[in-house]
Amino acid sequence: SGININWLAYENEKDEKNQARYQEAQKLFDFLTLNYGVEDAQRLLEMIRSQVKSGTPFLKKPQSRLRQKNGIISYRQFADIITQYENETDDRKVAHIPWSRYFVFSPTVRRIELEYATPELIAYLFDIDLSTVKEWFALPLEEKGSLRNFIENNGGDLTQYAFMLSDAKTAVQARCDVSFKGDGGTYRFAFDYIDGKAKYFEFYGK
Numbered sequence: 001s002g003i004n005i006n007w008l009a010y011e012n013e014k015d016e017k018n019q020a021r022y023q024e025a026q027k028l029f030d031f032l033t034l035n036y037g038v039e040d041a042q043r044l045l046e047m048i049r050s051q052v053k054s055g056t057p058f059l060k061k062p063q064s065r066l067r068q069k070n071g072i073i074s075y076r077q078f079a080d081i082i083t084q085y086e087n088e089t090d091d092r093k094v095a096h097i098p099w100s101r102y103f104v105f106s107p108t109v110r111r112i113e114l115e116y117a118t119p120e121l122i123a124y125l126f127d128i129d130l131s132t133v134k135e136w137f138a139l140p141l142e143e144k145g146s147l148r149n150f151i152e153n154n155g156g157d158l159t160q161y162a163f164m165l166s167d168a169k170t171a172v173q174a175r176c177d178v179s180f181k182g183d184g185g186t187y188r189f190a191f192d193y194i195d196g197k198a199k200y201f202e203f204y205g206k
Contacts, residue, residue, distance in 0.1 A: 001104065001112050001113035001114070001115075001116035001117045001118075001121075002100075002101075002102050002103050002104040002112065002117060002118070002121050003024055003025050003028050003102060003103055003104070003112065003121070003164075004021070004025065004103070004104050004105075004106060004109045004110070005025070005048065005052075005072050005078060005099075005103045005104070005105050006052050006071045006072055006105075006106070006107050007021040007022050007024070007025035008022065008025045008026060008029060008045065008048055008049055008052065009022075009048075009049050009052040009053055009071075010022035010025070011026075011049075017163050017164075020163055020164070021110070021163075021164060024161075024164065025103075028102055028103070028124065029041075029045065031124065032097050032099070032102065033094075033097070036093050036094070036096055036097045037093050038091060038093050038094050038097075039089060039091040039093065040085075040089050040091060043085065043088070043089065044081075044085050044094065047081050047084065047085055048072070048078075048081060051071075051072055051077075051081055052070075052071050052072055052107075053070075054070075070107060071106075071107030072105050072106075072107070073105060073106060073107055074105050074192075074202070075099070075100050075105050075177075075190070076190075076202055077105065078099065078103075078105050082094055082095060082099075098120065100177075101118045101120040101121065102118070102120060102121050102124065110164070111164050111165060111166040112161070112164055112165055112166060113166045114147060114148070114165050114166070115147060119133040119134045119137050122147075122151065125156075125161065126151050126154070126155075126156030126157070126158075127155070127156070128151070128154045128155070128156060132154065136150050176190060176191050176192075176193060176198075177190040178190070187203070188203075189201065189202065189203045190202050
């Protein structure tokens with residue numbers, strides 16, 4: 001759960017809530033690229049927006065499902081943009097940003113499932129020290145209390161994000177991402193869990 005990377009293309013939306021979504025995505029993008037010293041953040045932003053609007057992958061693959069979709073629909077597709085940016089600018093700093101700890105990559109997600117957010121995103125959104133958030137996450141379940149109470153007790157303001165926080169108790173979409181070591185190196189597989197079905201299985205070699 002996180003801020004949708006596709007919201008970066010909402011800059012000209014007239015809908016008030018979409019404008020707010022765009023502003024939050026832009027603020028997060030600026031925060032990450034500034035903190036990690038990305039050399040040409042404007043060029044990277046142009047590439048992301050172009051991909052969202054066209055849906056055409058930067059690194060074309062035969063019979064790729066990504067050709068058929070608009071927007072950025074997976075982290076793998078986003079990673080191709082990062083690779084293209086690195087090749088164009090020779091700026092390797094961008095690869096060190098933990099994008100998936102803050103953003104989600106789906107053209108349909110319009111709200112943040114706060115219960116499934118990462119410590120990094122919660123720390124960023126509510127201006128809480130990351131080590132404090134991680135300590136809370138590490139507590140036994142019976143000692144935690146609710147995430148919302150934790151945020152409020154640490155000075156976070158939930159009302160400022162009411163327009164993009166979900167009230168749902170469970171997620172109907174989830175991303176499973178697993179890495180493991182085997183003969184010859186490290187491997188990883190990922191898939192999306194949508195409405196009770198596993199879709200878009202991807203396997204990455206070493």
